[in-house]
Amino acid sequence: MTLTEKIMARAAGKKSVQPGDNVWVNVDILMTHDVCGPGTIGVFKREFGKDAKVWDREKIVIIPDHYIFTVDSKSNRNVDILRDFVKEQGLKYFYDVIDDPNGHWTFDASKGQLKRQYGNSFAGVCHTALPAKGHTRPGEVLLATDSHTCTAGAFGEFATGIGNTDAGFVFGTGKLLLKVPETMRFWFEGSLQKGVMAKDVILHCIGDVGSDGATYRAMQFQGPGAKALQMDDRMTIANMAIEAGGKNGIFEPDDKTFAYVDARIKANGTKAKYDALFCDSNDKQTFVYDKKFDLSKLEPTVACHPNPGNRKLAKELGSVQLDRAYIGSCTGGKTSDFLAFAQVIKGRKVKIDTFGVPATPDVVHDLQTAKMNGKTVWQVLEEAGVQMTENASCAACLGGPNDTFGRLNKPMKCISATNRNFPGRMGHLESQVFLASPYTVAASAITGHITDPREVLG
Amino acid sequence: MSKVIHGKAYVVRDNIDTDQIIPAQYLTLVPTIPEEYEKLGGYALCGLPKDQYPTRYIPEGQTKGPYTIVIAGRNFGCGSSREHAPIALGAAGCEAVVAESFARIFFRNSVATGELYPVESTTRICETIRTGDEIELDLDANTLKILKSSKVFATKSLGDARPVIDAGGLFDFARQSGMIQAQGNHSKATGELAAKEPADD
Numbered sequence: 001m002t003l004t005e006k007i008m009a010r011a012a013g014k015k016s017v018q019p020g021d022n023v024w025v026n027v028d029i030l031m032t033h034d035v036c037g038p039g040t041i042g043v044f045k046r047e048f049g050k051d052a053k054v055w056d057r058e059k060i061v062i063i064p065d066h067y068i069f070t071v072d073s074k075s076n077r078n079v080d081i082l083r084d085f086v087k088e089q090g091l092k093y094f095y096d097v098i099d100d101p102n103g104h105w106t107f108d109a110s111k112g113q114l115k116r117q118y119g120n121s122f123a124g125v126c127h128t129a130l131p132a133k134g135h136t137r138p139g140e141v142l143l144a145t146d147s148h149t150c151t152a153g154a155f156g157e158f159a160t161g162i163g164n165t166d167a168g169f170v171f172g173t174g175k176l177l178l179k180v181p182e183t184m185r186f187w188f189e190g191s192l193q194k195g196v197m198a199k200d201v202i203l204h205c206i207g208d209v210g211s212d213g214a215t216y217r218a219m220q221f222q223g224p225g226a227k228a229l230q231m232d233d234r235m236t237i238a239n240m241a242i243e244a245g246g247k248n249g250i251f252e253p254d255d256k257t258f259a260y261v262d263a264r265i266k267a268n269g270t271k272a273k274y275d276a277l278f279c280d281s282n283d284k285q286t287f288v289y290d291k292k293f294d295l296s297k298l299e300p301t302v303a304c305h306p307n308p309g310n311r312k313l314a315k316e317l318g319s320v321q322l323d324r325a326y327i328g329s330c331t332g333g334k335t336s337d338f339l340a341f342a343q344v345i346k347g348r349k350v351k352i353d354t355f356g357v358p359a360t361p362d363v364v365h366d367l368q369t370a371k372m373n374g375k376t377v378w379q380v381l382e383e384a385g386v387q388m389t390e391n392a393s394c395a396a397c398l399g400g401p402n403d404t405f406g407r408l409n410k411p412m413k414c415i416s417a418t419n420r421n422f423p424g425r426m427g428h429l430e431s432q433v434f435l436a437s438p439y440t441v442a443a444s445a446i447t448g449h450i451t452d453p454r455e456v457l458g
Numbered sequence: 459m460s461k462v463i464h465g466k467a468y469v470v471r472d473n474i475d476t477d478q479i480i481p482a483q484y485l486t487l488v489p490t491i492p493e494e495y496e497k498l499g500g501y502a503l504c505g506l507p508k509d510q511y512p513t514r515y516i517p518e519g520q521t522k523g524p525y526t527i528v529i530a531g532r533n534f535g536c537g538s539s540r541e542h543a544p545i546a547l548g549a550a551g552c553e554a555v556v557a558e559s560f561a562r563i564f565f566r567n568s569v570a571t572g573e574l575y576p577v578e579s580t581t582r583i584c585e586t587i588r589t590g591d592e593i594e595l596d597l598d599a600n601t602l603k604i605l606k607s608s609k610v611f612a613t614k615s616l617g618d619a620r621p622v623i624d625a626g627g628l629f630d631f632a633r634q635s636g637m638i639q640a641q642g643n644h645s646k647a648t649g650e651l652a653a654k655e656p657a658d659d
Contacts, residue, residue, distance in 0.1 A: 022618075035485045039541065042490025047629045067486060074486035081488075147539040147563060163541035163567035164489065165628055173638075211473060212533035216562050245536060247562055307473050398482040398538070422475035422537060424505045425482075 002183035002285045003250050004218035006277045007158040011141045019182040019286075027059065028140035028157075030170045033126050034064040036145035036163075038081040043168030054089050055174035058271075061093040061135050062086060063126040068097055069117060069391040071109050072401040079105040093270075095123035095133070113405045116364070116390040124360030124392035127151040127239065127330035131231075132362055134270035137261060138253035139277045143170060148330050148419065150241040154234035155261055156253030156276055161242065181247045183218040184209070184289035188225025190296035195454035197340060198233035199332065199417065199437035202240040203301040205293065207311025215245030217288065222279060225295045226251055231260045232336040239331040240419050243308035252279045300440045300452050302415075305432035306423050314440050317450035323412035325350065325445035326426070327438055328357030329397040332417030335366040337438045341417070342377045344442035344453055350385040351448035355406035357395040364390050386445075399427040408433075415444045461597040461624070463553045463575070465526025468515050469589045470506065474530055475537035476564065478505035480546040482538075489545045496521050498542055499549030503528075513589055515550070522551045527595055530557035531584045534576075535564020541571060548573030554595050556602055556613060558582055569619045572627030577602075578614040586611075 001009065005017050012023035032040050044052065054060055062082050067075035079097055086094040087101060097105045099119035107117060123129035127148050130136050138156035142149065145167045152159035162176070170176050186205055192198075206213075219241045221234070229237070234251045241249030251257075253276045265272050279285065300314035327333065327341050338358065358364045367377040367388075381388050389395070389405050396406035397418040408414055408427035414434070416426065421433035436444070439453035446456060484501045487494040499522055503515035516523040528534075528547065534557035535543055544567050547555065554575040555568070568576040575597060583602065587593065592605040595613070597620065602611045616623070625631035632638045 036540065038488040039490050042488060043629075046490060072486055074488075078486060078488065145539060145541075147537065149539075161539035161563055163539055163563065163570055165541060165567065165570035169570075169628060212536065212559065212561070215533070215559065242537075245533065245561055307475075398477070401483050401486065420475075420477075420537060422473065422477050423507050425475075425477050429481075429505060429507060 001280060002218065002287070003156070003220055003252060003277060003279050004158055004183055004248060005180055007139060007141065008178065008180050010277065011158070017180045019180050021180045022177055023180060024175050024177050025141050027143050027170050027174055027176060028137070029059055029061055029135050029142045030167060031061040031063060031126060031130060031142070031144035031149070032167055033062070033066055033146060034068070034075070034078045034082060035066040036167065037062060038078045039164040040145055040167040040171065041081065041085045043164050044171040047168060048172040052172060054171045057090050058092045059174070060091050060171065061130065062091060063095045063123055063129050064097055065125045065129070066394045066398070067400050068393045069107050069113060069405060070401040070403050071107055072403070075401060076105050076107065093135070095129060096121045109403065113391065114387070114389045118361065118391065122361055124358070125330045125333060125394055128334060128359035131155060132264060132360060134265040134268035137271070137274035138257055139275050143167070143176060147242045148239050150246065150249045151235050151239040151330055153238040153241065153248050153250040154231060155257055156251060158248055158250070160248045181216055181218045182288040183220050184214055185220045185222055185287045187223040187290065187292045188221060188295055189223055189292060190225055190294045191228055192295050192298065195300055195439055195452070195457050196298050197437040197439055198229060198236040200298050200301040201295060202237040203303050203311060203435060204298050206240060206244045206303065206309050207301070209244050211243060211307045211309030212245040213309070214241065217246055219244065219246045219249045221249065221251050225293070227254055230336070231256055232334050235334070236331050240308065243419060300437060300454065302440065302450060303421060303435040305421055305434060308419070308421060308435060314436065314450055315452040320413065320434070320450040322352050322415050322444055322448055322450065324352055324408065324414040325354040325441050326396060326406055326414055326416040326418065327441055328355070328359065328395055329418040330359060331419040332438060333357060333359030333363060335363045337417060338363065338367055338377065339370070341438040341442045342372060342380050344439055344456060345384045345386065345446065346372055346380045348384055348446050350445040352445060354386045354445040355396070356381060356386045356388040357406060358392045360392050364392055396426050399425060415441050415450060417441045463526060463595040463597070465593070466524050467527050467529050467587050467589060467591045467593045468525035469529045469584050469587055470511065470531070471584055472531035473533045473536055476535060476540050476543040477537055479503055479535065479543040480540065481505040485540060485542055487542070489542060495545065495549050498546040499551070502546040502550035502552070521549070526551060526553050527593055528552055528555040529584050529587045530555060531582060532558045534560050536561035539563045541567045544568040544571055544573040556583065556595060569622050570628040572623050572625065572630065575616060575623055577616060580612045580614060583611050
């Protein structure tokens with residue numbers, strides 16, 4: 001069996017499963033956020049009754065992160081709906097925007113977008129926060145009401161996005177019927193060359209199979225090149241499995257995985273026990289696609305408007321003039337993403353409007369303490385002209401309400417370290433988004449046109 | 459249960475993602491609140507690029523449109539897991555989407571909510587059918603017919619997903635089949651559940 005099949009079989013209490021089987025799996029963690037949480041709660045109450053209790057109050061994680069720093073009253077209300085439900089159900093893991101369990105969340109626009117407006121429990125973008133807060137464990141099943149849930153496949157678990165109705169069902173039963181996907185294997189060899197990042201790897205792979213090339217399938221990233229990648233890199237890659245249509249992306253867990261996971265479980269006091277599963281030998285796995293990728297041959301890559309499979313090389317796109325650059329989101333807002341970004345930006349000035357949105361408050365803290373040439377990374381970025389906000393959230397990655405920080409409110413061309421670029425994704429319907437690595441976004445921010453970062457990296 | 463859906467077609471092409479079906483700024487609306495459900499209908503497909511789709515799916519200022527069936531190319535519903543997407547279409551009066559292929563989560567959400575029938579065509583019909591054409595989708599015969607020309611196209615069977623949508627979605631189906639208890643009782647899935655529940659993914 002492939003790694004996805006092994007995890008699903010165990011979660012279903014079966015010795016083995018095959019692609020196409022529909023199996024009831026036991027869910028280890030169910031996560032929801034402010035956009036889909038209120039609807040999920042609505043489905044749960046409608047279907048199980050207003051006094052119903054969730055199946056396990058320690059297995060539901062609630063992370064408001066999408067529309068937080070906005071004056072939109074419905075958005076603020078939705079965070080309050082989550083808080084009320086958490087209180088009523090006694091849920092253990094809720095990363096509220098405010099610290100007062102009896103309070104109401106309202107964003108104060110008069111204080112501006114840049115200064116922190118959240119309390120100590122806030123965790124930021126869910127897919128970055130889940131591992132950071134100790135909720136991702138090898139071998140487990142993680143379901144969440146967000147398509148980028150596949151990020152957690154980086155930790156050797158089965159993780160996929162579901163809708164409100166399915167999530168409402170899991171709230172009540174702890175189970176969900178899932179079809180076992182066929183597996184595509186992406187075998188990585190070699191190591192990334194200067195100026196090339198994990199984002200380039202996944203943009204290359206999506207370009208190879210197309211933006212629906214992995215529909216209904218698992219994407220298994222394996223090989224010595226995969227083992228050589230850091231955990232953040234694996235997250236960046238697994239995050240975008242959905243952009244090829246994939247049901248999940250998955251890496252085999254190894255010592256790096258265990259060290260990362262164990263440290264965060266310990267720091268947060270979450271469930272420590274897990275039972276990792278590993279890849280069988282090649283002759284015991286069946287793939288519908290199996291291809292080798294030499295990572296040392298990859299170059300800085302861009303997914304052009306209007307879909308993540310529209311692949312070009314950065315060096316071919318010098319004629320594309322830009323209006324904006326953006327770094328942030330679950331795929332590009334980690335500390336390591338900003339450090340790479342800053343490595344290019346440092347000592348220079350951006351030529352176009354450039355927005356930086358850290359994924360989590362921890363990333364904000366890292367950037368405000370880590371030093372580069374005697375200054376904090378945060379200072380380095382601000383001095384280069386990058387508009388940095390402390391208000392960690394999904395922000396303009398998915399447009400959001402009109403006052404969202406960095407949102408494209410008029411037709412423009414934006415290069416972005418985010419994960420999706422269908423028409424209108426970051427706001428205005430006629431804007432165009434080009435997806436690229438933090439290096440490429442930084443290099444392009446400096447020149448004002450799409451730029452291969454190897455031209456500017458010292 | 460015999461089922462024929464008849465009405466006007468609205469035609470789109472490939473890779474219509476969830477941001478085009480329901481732009482992200484409208485996700486503040488909670489589908490289980492009735493008046494917000496209705497509002498979602500008014501925004502269905504309002505994220506389509508205007509230059510390619512000059513005819514709006516929903517006329518300005520209305521919450522329901524004249525089109526009962528959406529015809530699409532490849533990868534309809536790709537992108538986010540937002541259930542608001544099939545719900546917005548369903549609230550707008552759409553009963554079926556006939557596409558060359560669907561993104562996984564959209565397909566699943568359509569079945570789980572029972573909002574619409576996500577039917578796959580066997581050929582690329584979005585180049586032949588025009589917005590406004592009167593068409594007829596027969597879910598038993600697995601055909602799609604343009605009434606004016608009497609041209610008939612084959613569609614794929616919905617298989618196990620069909621009875622779930624017929625019942626009105628995952629919960630209604632599970633209740634009808636006795637897999638979970640009647641509404642209002644907090645119930646665990648019964649032992650029979652695994653054996654009986656059809657595939658909806």
